[in-house]
Amino acid sequence: MDKEKKTIKRREFFKGSIAATAALTIFGASTFVLDRKAAEAMPREDFLRPPGAIDEENFLYGCIKCGLCVQICPVQAISLAGAGEGLGFGTPYIEPRLQPCDFSCDALQCVEVCPTAVLDFKPFKKVGANAVEKAAAQPGVDLSQVNPFEVQKVAMKEAVQMGKAHVNKNTCLAHQEEGFRGTPRGSDFKGVHRSPGKNEISASPLRDRTFDREICDLCITECPIGEKAIVQKLSRSGKLVPHVMDGCTGCGVCQMVCPTQQPSIIVEPF
Ligand code: SF4
Ligand code: SF4
Ligand code: SF4
Incomplete structure (x- = not known):
């Protein structure tokens, strides 16, 4: 997928760019203002801030782009935004289709480690x-x-509230009464996943997992929150389909595991 290739490249280029971040911090306030304007002018698409992020305006002012949240995440879900990403250069974000927060750290470590409390513990x-x-x-x-x-x-x-997942009925396999068999994102996919119920050090490459479902329900069974967040429900037309509940945290695991070419479940950031 073009967008994926583009974002992967962008991610590789900027990921772990702590040196660039430090330099940027030194340049100071004028850069912040420019970043903020750019951030406001550009669409956020489906990017998420890490758990516990305060409101976007104050986040952009308060984040010192130290990258500690990036470093501590065991599944490397967090990246630092590059120039022109519309998020404020050097600020952290999660791109759930590539690597969501699957709560592998088990203790919101990115939030705990944030020195400025823009990720507020x-x-x-x-x-x-x-x-x-x-x-x-x-x-x-x-x-x-x-x-x-x-x-x-x-x-x-x-209690995490990064966003809320929404199902696209037009492409969701369950809504077409279709199943899924195989590896959801193909053999080249680099994302890792902690299966629900497994311990915090168990995240493994999604490409190593295969599923065989008569009616697709991967977004439901792989959700780390469970039935408070997403359930299978009988639709008016008698189909068993995913239904997102108020307890959805917006973690984006469903968005990563969804096997359709474009994800049929997408988290909209709050
Ligand atoms: S740890 Fe906090 S201040 Fe540092 S980059 Fe992450 S959100 Fe920003
Ligand atoms: S994983 Fe995707 S295709 Fe399957 S039920 Fe969920 S939204 Fe539909
Ligand atoms: S439905 Fe579950 S997996 Fe999807 S974003 Fe919500 S909490 Fe995460």
Whole structure:
């Protein structure tokens, strides 16, 4: 796909460009203003900011382009934007069709490591603490069976709001009552994927996985959030189709695994 080739090239060129980022930081405020104008003038397409990003305007001012979020991500989901990408040169973004955040770090490490809090950990910390308190307060709960770290991790992950997935009924295989058999993105695809239910060090190349589904449901079964985010539902015309729920985090795993040539499920950033 042309767009993919273009974006992969762009990604390779700018990925890990910490030196360029540092230089840019030194050039300072005037560059920020120029970047911001460029960012406002260009479409964001389906690019996502990493989890916990504050509002876009303040994000563009506050991100110091240090690249720590890029470095810590175990699946290398985060890249730094190049000139003319419409996102502010040097600021981090995720291109989910190539490599989504599949929560492989298990603890929102990009958010925790951000020195300026433009990826803001405070709300997640609160959500995690509340979830642990609630779990411990359940009547008759055996506290020795409650793993606070697990409870906290799940709650924090579910609190992510990068965007929301939307299904294109015209191309979605399930909407055409078609199945899928094979490797969803082909043997050359470089993206990795942590299967739901597997531990945090289990992400493996998607090209090594094969699926055999009578009716396609990859976006549903591979979603790291599960039924709070996406379910299979009977449509009015009696077809079993994906239905995105309010708990969708916008992580974009569904967008990566969707086997149609252009993804039939796309995350729209918030
Ligand atoms: S860690 Fe924070 S300040 Fe550094 S590049 Fe990422 S978002 Fe920007
Ligand atoms: S993975 Fe794609 S084609 Fe398959 S059901 Fe989901 S949106 Fe439709
Ligand atoms: S439906 Fe699931 S996989 Fe798709 S963006 Fe939402 S949370 Fe992520």
